Amino acid sequence: xxxxxxxxxxxxxxxGLGVLVLVADFAVPWASRGAKNGVLAAxxxxxxxxxxxxxxxxxxDTHEILYEHLIYVDRYALLFKALAMAxxxxxxxxxxxxxHTRIRHVGEFYTLIVFAVLGASLMAGAAELLTAYIxxxxxxxxxxxxxxxxRGDSRSSEAAVKYILLGAISSAVMLFGIALIYGAIxxxxxxxxxxxxEAVFGPTVALGLxxxxxxxxxxxxxxxxxxxxxxxxEGAPTPVTALVSVLSKAAAFALTLRFLAEAGRATLEExxxxxxxxxxxxxxVGTFTALxxxxxxxxxxxxxxxxxxxxxxxxxxxxxxxARAALLHIAGYSxxxxxxxxxxxxxxxxxxxxxxxDYAGLASRSPFLAMVMASAMFSLAGLPIFAGFVxxxxxxxxxxxxxxxxxxxxxxxxxxVSLYYYLRIVREMYVGEPxxxxxxxxxIAASIPVWFLFAGTVFVGVYPAPLMDxxxxxxxxxxxxx
Amino acid sequence: xxxxxxxxxxxxxxxPMLTAAVLVAIPAAWRTTAxxxxxxxxxxxxxxxxxxxxxxxxxxxxxxxxxxxxxTWLESVGIDFRLGVDGIAAPxxxxxxxxxxxxxxxxxxxxxxxxxxxxxxxxxxxxxxxxFASIDLFFLFFFYELAIxxxxxxxxxxxxxxxxxDFVRTKEYGALKLVLMIVAASVLVWIAIIAIxxxxxxxxxxxLRLRDAVQDGGLSSGAQKTLFPLxxxxxxxxxxLWPFHTWSPDGHVAAPTSVSMLHAGVLMKLxxxxxxxxxxxxxxxxxxxxAVVLFILGTVNVVYGAISAMxxxxxxxxxxxxxxxxxxxxxxxxxxxxxxxxxGATLQMFSHGxxxxxxxxxxxxxxxxxxxxxxxxxxxxxxKMGWTTAFFxxxxxxxxxxxxxxxxxxEVLVFIGAFSSEVTxxxxxxxxxxxxALGILGAAITAVYxxxxxxxxFFGQRDPQWDALPDLTPREILAxxxxxxxxxxxxxxxxxxxxxxxxxxxxxxxxxP
Numbered sequence: 001x002x003x004x005x006x007x008x009x010x011x012x013x014x015x016g017l018g019v020l021v022l023v024a025d026f027a028v029p030w031a032s033r034g035a036k037n038g039v040l041a042a043x044x045x046x047x048x049x050x051x052x053x054x055x056x057x058x059x060x061d062t063h064e065i066l067y068e069h070l071i072y073v074d075r076y077a078l079l080f081k082a083l084a085m086a087x088x089x090x091x092x093x094x095x096x097x098x099x100h101t102r103i104r105h106v107g108e109f110y111t112l113i114v115f116a117v118l119g120a121s122l123m124a125g126a127a128e129l130l131t132a133y134i135x136x137x138x139x140x141x142x143x144x145x146x147x148x149x150x151r152g153d154s155r156s157s158e159a160a161v162k163y164i165l166l167g168a169i170s171s172a173v174m175l176f177g178i179a180l181i182y183g184a185i186x187x188x189x190x191x192x193x194x195x196x197x198e199a200v201f202g203p204t205v206a207l208g209l210x211x212x213x214x215x216x217x218x219x220x221x222x223x224x225x226x227x228x229x230x231x232x233x234e235g236a237p238t239p240v241t242a243l244v245s246v247l248s249k250a251a252a253f254a255l256t257l258r259f260l261a262e263a264g265r266a267t268l269e270e271x272x273x274x275x276x277x278x279x280x281x282x283x284x285v286g287t288f289t290a291l292x293x294x295x296x297x298x299x300x301x302x303x304x305x306x307x308x309x310x311x312x313x314x315x316x317x318x319x320x321x322x323a324r325a326a327l328l329h330i331a332g333y334s335x336x337x338x339x340x341x342x343x344x345x346x347x348x349x350x351x352x353x354x355x356x357x358d359y360a361g362l363a364s365r366s367p368f369l370a371m372v373m374a375s376a377m378f379s380l381a382g383l384p385i386f387a388g389f390v391x392x393x394x395x396x397x398x399x400x401x402x403x404x405x406x407x408x409x410x411x412x413x414x415x416x417v418s419l420y421y422y423l424r425i426v427r428e429m430y431v432g433e434p435x436x437x438x439x440x441x442x443x444i445a446a447s448i449p450v451w452f453l454f455a456g457t458v459f460v461g462v463y464p465a466p467l468m469d470x471x472x473x474x475x476x477x478x479x480x481x482x
Numbered sequence: 483x484x485x486x487x488x489x490x491x492x493x494x495x496x497x498p499m500l501t502a503a504v505l506v507a508i509p510a511a512w513r514t515t516a517x518x519x520x521x522x523x524x525x526x527x528x529x530x531x532x533x534x535x536x537x538x539x540x541x542x543x544x545x546x547x548x549x550x551x552x553x554t555w556l557e558s559v560g561i562d563f564r565l566g567v568d569g570i571a572a573p574x575x576x577x578x579x580x581x582x583x584x585x586x587x588x589x590x591x592x593x594x595x596x597x598x599x600x601x602x603x604x605x606x607x608x609x610x611x612x613x614f615a616s617i618d619l620f621f622l623f624f625f626y627e628l629a630i631x632x633x634x635x636x637x638x639x640x641x642x643x644x645x646x647x648d649f650v651r652t653k654e655y656g657a658l659k660l661v662l663m664i665v666a667a668s669v670l671v672w673i674a675i676i677a678i679x680x681x682x683x684x685x686x687x688x689x690l691r692l693r694d695a696v697q698d699g700g701l702s703s704g705a706q707k708t709l710f711p712l713x714x715x716x717x718x719x720x721x722x723l724w725p726f727h728t729w730s731p732d733g734h735v736a737a738p739t740s741v742s743m744l745h746a747g748v749l750m751k752l753x754x755x756x757x758x759x760x761x762x763x764x765x766x767x768x769x770x771x772x773a774v775v776l777f778i779l780g781t782v783n784v785v786y787g788a789i790s791a792m793x794x795x796x797x798x799x800x801x802x803x804x805x806x807x808x809x810x811x812x813x814x815x816x817x818x819x820x821x822x823x824x825x826g827a828t829l830q831m832f833s834h835g836x837x838x839x840x841x842x843x844x845x846x847x848x849x850x851x852x853x854x855x856x857x858x859x860x861x862x863x864x865x866k867m868g869w870t871t872a873f874f875x876x877x878x879x880x881x882x883x884x885x886x887x888x889x890x891x892x893e894v895l896v897f898i899g900a901f902s903s904e905v906t907x908x909x910x911x912x913x914x915x916x917x918x919a920l921g922i923l924g925a926a927i928t929a930v931y932x933x934x935x936x937x938x939x940f941f942g943q944r945d946p947q948w949d950a951l952p953d954l955t956p957r958e959i960l961a962x963x964x965x966x967x968x969x970x971x972x973x974x975x976x977x978x979x980x981x982x983x984x985x986x987x988x989x990x991x992x993x994x995p
Binding site: 321324367371374378383384385389390393394396397400401405408409412413415416419420423426427430431463464465468472 | 506510554555556557558559598609620623624625627628630631634635638639654658661662665666669672673676677679680
């Protein structure tokens with residue numbers, strides 16, 4: 001078997017970078033905590049940036065399946081790899097101050113972020129069930145540890161325990177599902193399974209598929225598997241919350257879409273309705289529970305559950321425009337949610353506060369942070385000129401194209417209700433009276449990535465064509481749309 | 483085509499956006515700079531808008547849609563950034579220019595955080611221009627929503643609360659009610675737009691091509707009749723359609739002066755415009771089937787709004803309800819499905835926009851000085867506030883339909899349209915004459931409450947506590963005076979307006995079954 005190892009260079013580079021950061025942590029024991037934090041963060045960002053460039057440069061036009069259907073190296077994987085690296089780098093950049101003051105183990109924090117990015121990259125490339133499982137576990141294990149890294153905060157440990165326990169159960173369920181599928185068809189490759197699954201479709205296959213998708217649903221925090229999300233979001237150190245809400249969602253989505261499009265398509269029509277109901281449930285539960293939250297991280301947790309409900313539309317619609325729109329939504333959501341988290345991280349690093357009421361008067365204490373947060377909220381609510389408007393519009397359009405008019409109606413109603421709780425935050429920031437005065441100043445270095453995220457949110461909103469082309473190219477390599 | 487012809491429409495949208503972006507970069511302390519940037523930009527917009535109106539070619543045989551500009555935006559979905567104006571949009575663009583300029587002049591009164599105020603105001607203006615100029619369904623909706631977003635902050639931060647005998651209507655209540663209701667309605671529009679795009683299934687959001695496809699039977703009669711109520715209520719809510727008008731008085735009262743001017747003056751017109759552009763143009767059979775319902779609701783608007791205005795004791799609430807009442811004429815005119823009626827509706831949109839902007843400018847000025855809007859307390863202001871009184875009286879006379887001012891022409895056209903309307907109830911009863919008569923009754927009630935108000939507040943017993951109030955500043959006089967010009971102009975010489983509006987109206991009515 002002839003294997004071109006150069007195709008795996010990005011993965012090797014990421015693994016190498018992770019080890020390098022860990023070694024660098026040992027290698028400079030004399031450095032002060034602040035200096036070490038700076039050096040390690042710079043190393044991580046630089047490494048991710050180099051890998052990002054190398055990946056794009058090497059794999060722009062690659063379309064390969066490695067190791068007899070184990071891993072894809074194609075446009076679709078490339079898009080998500082690039083997204084994962086960008087997310088990793090941005091999270092490191094926006095959380096340096098936070099890490100310095102609130103994270104116990106600095107070196108481990110950066111290392112685990114790099115390995116999480118590696119896990120996400122592999123999830124995007126996975127071409128069969130077991131590779132997918134291993135990639136999921138790699139990402140999940142990094143997240144379990146990261147969630148527990150908060151200094152002297154019992155909520156962090158509690159969240160980690162909950163996350164590990166529930167995560168382990170979901171992994172077991174998923175593995176059981178894989179076993180059932182393999183037992184029924186003797187095959188784990190996505191593309192090779194499609195017809196086999198259809199041929200022997202029956203209780204065993206249905207149960208196997210349902211268990212595998214339930215496992216993915218856990219990672220996506222799809223209702224009714226979302227119950228871990230609020231506690232983990234609240235307890236985890238905020239940069240890790242951002243990682244869970246953006247990186248792990250994007251990767252889980254990449255895998256889910258690829259799996260359902262390539263392996264599940266023939267059988268999917270049988271259970272399209274069930275998935276559509278779950279999507280409707282997910283967005284409704286997320287939206288309505290978010291209404292009553294008073295902690296900003298919990299609110300963003302439920303809001304991300306709602307967003308997952310919207311993204312699922314793109315998968316369930318079973319058409320190319322839905323898949324494209326879902327990819328676009330994921331990209332826009334990544335910018336938007338990271339922008340929101342950048343503000344939450346900055347505010348928490350400065351004040352240690354994370355209740356919505358603590359955002360009262362933020363507009364007078366830091367007009368810039370308030371503006372970014374407001375635009376992120378408007379984007380999540382789906383208002384122009386921000387990313388959320390156009391991505392939701394296209395998603396909902398694809399639902400009707402897929403014959404799911406009722407799902408679109410539920411989605412727009414949820415989108416409307418969500419406006420209320422997003423406006424609550426805007427209201428606090430601009431109308432509320434601050435409990436403390438005194439300006440919150442963001443160092444220039446920290447404000448650059450926030451500007452970048454803000455600009456990205458607007459850019460996707462006013463000129464989505466480049467990203468749409470990228471999404472189209474990525475979706476174009478999935479089997480049904482070839 | 484000249485440079486202006488090619489680019490003026492898009493720049494009417496870019497310029498306010500650019501103004502907002504420039505203002506973001508200006509330090510908050512540079513208030514005067516922020517004001518001059520805002521006023522300067524408003525002036526440029528006014529010039530561009532006037533140019534669009536004047537350049538519009540209404541000669542026989544000219545294209546219905548002119549100044550068309552297309553940029554490919556999302557080719558794979560069929561969304562283009564596609565602009566163009568017809569005879570309905572051209573006067574609306576002019577209206578927006580006039581109100582944007584006078585509004586940004588009046589906005590210079592804002593003391594608190596002038597910079598951010600102007601930023602939001604110009605985002606709103608960009609949204610308004612975009613909605614009027616878009617002939618792509620996606621972008622129409624894009625700009626429509628864009629015009630709504632800034633309202634929340636503009637009202638919640640810079641607005642004013644009203645105290646009643648036993649309760650308080652806070653500005654946040656007004657802001658939230660307004661935004662949630664309008665967005666809730668826009669959800670209906672959203673559903674309708676997506677359904678039209680998918681069901682007509684020609685892979686484009688281009689309104690003109692969708693219109694042609696629909697006229698060739700691309701959308702079943704049943705679908706049109708199902709979707710029309712969504713459009714009617716969705717856009718109608720913003721036009722103050724009864725019984726969905728309740729956000730309007732509360733919102734307008736809570737809003738700061740220049741926002742009320744823009745909102746009542748221009749934004750409400752977006753609703754009526756949306757019914758024409760989406761409902762009438764793309765759902766002709768739905769329009770025909772639902773016309774009588776719209777007609778009745780519009781008439782209720784006129785009468786109900788006027789009666790409500792009569793019983794208000796807060797100056798802004800009076801004007802707020804009078805807006806509800808006057809938008810009723812617009813809705814009636816649309817529902818007549820008659821050439822004269824629809825022309826009247828369009829002219830009424832223009833006339834009411836200017837008139838209500840003037841009203842809110844004057845009332846805002848009074849409130850800023852007296853810190854009350856209670857008509858039971860305010861008395862005899864004419865003695866010391868000559869300019870204020872003059873402008874209020876002019877707006878009032880336009881409102882009650884005095885010949886020689888624009889309101890008269892517009893309302894008469896609507897009434898003629900109503901009387902000659904072929905719209906029938908249950909296929910037999912011609913509802914037009916009866917509803918038209920009720921509309922005229924509404925105009926009579928308007929005369930009662932306006933004249934009563936003028937008599938009491940301005941010419942009543944002089945109250946010494948108001949003697950110290952200063953009259954309008956030169957800047958306010960200039961802005962208000964600028965608003966009076968079109969009112970008189972349209973009143974005595976409506977021909978240029980009617981010439982522009984006519985071809986647009988005929989093209990739309992020609993598409994009806």
